[in-house]
Amino acid sequence: MTSLARALSNSKTSDAECLDSLPNAMRNCTLHGSRREVRVLVINTGGTIGMKSHNDVLSPESNAFVEGLRKLTTFHDEQYAQDTAFRPPRHLFIVVYTFLEYSPLLDSSNMSTEDWGKIGKDIEKNYECYNGFVILHGTDTMAYTASALSFMCEHLGKPVILTGSQVPIYEMRSDGRDNLMGALLIAGLFVIPEVCVYFRNKLYRGNRVTKVDTGSFNAFASPNLPPLAKMDVDITVNWDTVWRANTSTKFRVRTELNRNVGLLRLFPGITAATVRSFLQPPMEGVVLETYGTGNAPDNRADLLAELKEATDRGVIIINTTQCLRGTVSKVYATGEVLYKAGLLPGVDMTPEAVLSKLSYVLAIEGLDHQTKKKMMAQNLRGEMMADLAGAKLDLSDSRFIQVIAKSLSISCKEELEAIRDALAPPLACAAAKIGDVEALESIREMGSYLSVGDYDGRTPLHIAACEGHLKVVQYLLEHGSSVHSRDRYGDTPLSNAVRFRRKDIVRLLRKTGAHLSREQLAVSGTELCSLAAHGDLDGLQIWHLAGAVLNTPGYDGQSALSVVSTGVLLRFLLLPYSPKNTPLTFSYNLFCRCSSPIFLPPHTHS
Numbered sequence: 001m002t003s004l005a006r007a008l009s010n011s012k013t014s015d016a017e018c019l020d021s022l023p024n025a026m027r028n029c030t031l032h033g034s035r036r037e038v039r040v041l042v043i044n045t046g047g048t049i050g051m052k053s054h055n056d057v058l059s060p061e062s063n064a065f066v067e068g069l070r071k072l073t074t075f076h077d078e079q080y081a082q083d084t085a086f087r088p089p090r091h092l093f094i095v096v097y098t099f100l101e102y103s104p105l106l107d108s109s110n111m112s113t114e115d116w117g118k119i120g121k122d123i124e125k126n127y128e129c130y131n132g133f134v135i136l137h138g139t140d141t142m143a144y145t146a147s148a149l150s151f152m153c154e155h156l157g158k159p160v161i162l163t164g165s166q167v168p169i170y171e172m173r174s175d176g177r178d179n180l181m182g183a184l185l186i187a188g189l190f191v192i193p194e195v196c197v198y199f200r201n202k203l204y205r206g207n208r209v210t211k212v213d214t215g216s217f218n219a220f221a222s223p224n225l226p227p228l229a230k231m232d233v234d235i236t237v238n239w240d241t242v243w244r245a246n247t248s249t250k251f252r253v254r255t256e257l258n259r260n261v262g263l264l265r266l267f268p269g270i271t272a273a274t275v276r277s278f279l280q281p282p283m284e285g286v287v288l289e290t291y292g293t294g295n296a297p298d299n300r301a302d303l304l305a306e307l308k309e310a311t312d313r314g315v316i317i318i319n320t321t322q323c324l325r326g327t328v329s330k331v332y333a334t335g336e337v338l339y340k341a342g343l344l345p346g347v348d349m350t351p352e353a354v355l356s357k358l359s360y361v362l363a364i365e366g367l368d369h370q371t372k373k374k375m376m377a378q379n380l381r382g383e384m385m386a387d388l389a390g391a392k393l394d395l396s397d398s399r400f401i402q403v404i405a406k407s408l409s410i411s412c413k414e415e416l417e418a419i420r421d422a423l424a425p426p427l428a429c430a431a432a433k434i435g436d437v438e439a440l441e442s443i444r445e446m447g448s449y450l451s452v453g454d455y456d457g458r459t460p461l462h463i464a465a466c467e468g469h470l471k472v473v474q475y476l477l478e479h480g481s482s483v484h485s486r487d488r489y490g491d492t493p494l495s496n497a498v499r500f501r502r503k504d505i506v507r508l509l510r511k512t513g514a515h516l517s518r519e520q521l522a523v524s525g526t527e528l529c530s531l532a533a534h535g536d537l538d539g540l541q542i543w544h545l546a547g548a549v550l551n552t553p554g555y556d557g558q559s560a561l562s563v564v565s566t567g568v569l570l571r572f573l574l575l576p577y578s579p580k581n582t583p584l585t586f587s588y589n590l591f592c593r594c595s596s597p598i599f600l601p602p603h604t605h606s
């Protein structure tokens with residue numbers, strides 16, 4: 001453990017102590033200030049990836065992972081860490097990652113709901129400092145943790161990627177190195193706002209996976225949803241499948257979980273007494289694993305009566321299939337009896353996802369029983385197939401695409417889709433520029449992703465933020481645009497709104513969880529001093545709204561507060577101020593939550 005990591009694990013350590021123990025590498029990294037530097041927080045909870053063998057059995061080894069990685073040149077670029085003058089060429093990315101190691105490290109069989117809460121809270125605490133998060137975790141219960149985190153993380157806008165391995169990373173033949181490298185790259189370079197599992201070159205939605213193999217490196221499957229991304233020679237992200245945030249609410253983690261839930265697997269000959277005792281209070285939510293498309297014996301009145309009695313009492317029972325793939329539906333009389341007994345269909349959810357969804361929904365205070373049942377039937381985080389009735393895209397419905405297709409003599413579906421994908425981003429940007437919500441809606445109806453940027457990586461949200469079109473910004477946020485997208489200059493919609501002084505948009509973006517990046521905060525001191533020196537109250541106000549801290553020193557060590565004239569200062573202090581919205585200070589963000597960083601060598605990203 002580094003001295004800083006040790007300082008961090010002591011909750012009584014003051015911020016000043018943390019700063020004192022800051023290693024040189026960390027100080028250096030603040031000087032790099034490259035726009036191509038992305039930051040990832042790795043939370044190490046344990047699992048085989050960091051285990052060593054003692055008396056022929058594997059168990060987690062504390063304080064060994066970081067030092068082990070430092071010795072691997074692919075995982076740590078010492079030269080970059082030391083060379084403060086080095087500026088990477090513009091087409092290269094540097095992934096700077098930091099470890100937060102839990103104590104004790106756990107075999108994932110020892111994980112509990114409290115551990116899920118701790119991970120969630122650590123993501124929340126560090127949310128603004130990092131582009132993405134990697135959770136090192138044992139494979140045995142990874143599907144449960146990934147599902148639970150997917151529900152606990154509300155309005156998530158950044159990637160949270162769980163990974164681990166089947167063989168410890170210290171061994172000659174280990175899948176851990178590839179898994180960690182892939183997870184770091186995706187967490188750092190892609191805005192995939194989901195809790196995911198990365199394993200064996202594939203990125204899966206976390207609440208869709210299940211562990212299917214004890215011995216293969218291909219340990220996970222996502223039977224009802226294709227992978228979100230594949231890391232072959234190229235990294236291919238299936239953006240059509242990626243879950244969109246659809247929100248203008250800030251990220252938060254809900255750690256309250258109801259533990260009165262359970263899984264019951266039906267088998268021929270199960271007795272009514274077994275079912276009765278399982279459904280006894282305090283049980284509140286049950287995942288019933290049934291046969292095939294959700295079937296149970298319809299010639300067992302005793303069993304069905306126990307189920308009915310429990311649902312009448314308010315126990316929520318979800319009908320899921322024992323099959324690995326497929327969905328629950330009302331095809332057979334043996335399935336219909338379960339609907340009549342008050343069970344809800346689990347559609348195509350995995351048992352892990354249903355269990356954690358129940359645990360999450362049942363713990364939400366202030367919801368009546370009916371609302372909780374309704375939530376269980378809703379697709380909250382992409383955990384189940386949406387109701388597709390009427391949602392099927394028919395490209396020929398779109399007149400615009402039809403006209404273009406006709407003039408190019410194109411008729412096959414693939415070619416039409418290619419045209420749509422090529423045209424949609426610039427069209428959406430043009431619609432955002434003129435504030436045309438209806439045009440954006442039509443483009444979205446064609447099946448296009450409104451977060452895709454133009455040739456400069458500028459998304460419709462960047463453009464609407466510059467132009468000050470509040471309604472468009474609101475619409476885009478509610479339809480999957482990410483507040484964290486960065487254009488080729490490293491600018492975010494928030495920094496654009498600040499530059500063009502769009503206060504109402506800055507407020508909305510902040511409410512949604514947008515924040516200034518480390519680089520923007522680092523230069524904010526000088527910018528604020530300049531605004532203060534010119535008596536530009538409006539400019540100071542907008543930076544303040546965006547989260548800049550007014551006493552951040554500029555290049556000469558002076559802050560805006562020391563530069564500003566008294567008149568302006570007094571006017572400024574009259575601004576409405578809510579302690580809840582106070583941004584974390586720069587030094588707190590940057591140093592006190594970080595242990596010593598490790599540098600990945602530059603990665604070419606096409």
Ligand SMILES: NC(=O)C[C@H](N)C(=O)O
Nearest residue numbers: 047048107108138139140
């Ligand atoms: N491959 C693994 O990580 C298995 C280990 N028992 C764990 O879940 O922690």
